[in-house]
Amino acid sequence: MNVRTFALALMLLGLVLVVFGWMTTNPAAFVGVALIVLGVILLWTRGRRPDGP
Template identity: 60%
Template sequence: MGVKWFAWALVVLGLVLAVYGWQAWNPVAFVGLALAAVGIVVLATSGRRPGR
C-alpha cells in the first residue's frame, strides 16, 4: 500500500464517517472530518522531500 493510496483511503473513510455522524447526530462526524483533513494534508505533502 502506497502513501497516496492510504491518504485517499483516509479521505474516503473520513467523509463516510462525517456523513454518517451528521445524519445520526453523532460526534463521530468530527472524527470523520479530522480523518479527511489528515488525508488531504498527506496528499498535499506526499512526494515532496526536504533537501531536493
C-alpha cells in the same frame, strides 16, 4: 500501499464518518472531518522530502 492510496482511504473513511455522524447526530463527524483534512495534507505533501542526506 503507497501514500496516495492511504490518503484516499483516509478521506473515504472520513467521508463515511461525516455522513454517519450527520445522520445520527453523533460526534463521529468531527473525527471524519479530521481524517479528511489529514488525507488532504498527505496528498499535498506527498513526494516532498527535506533537503539532506
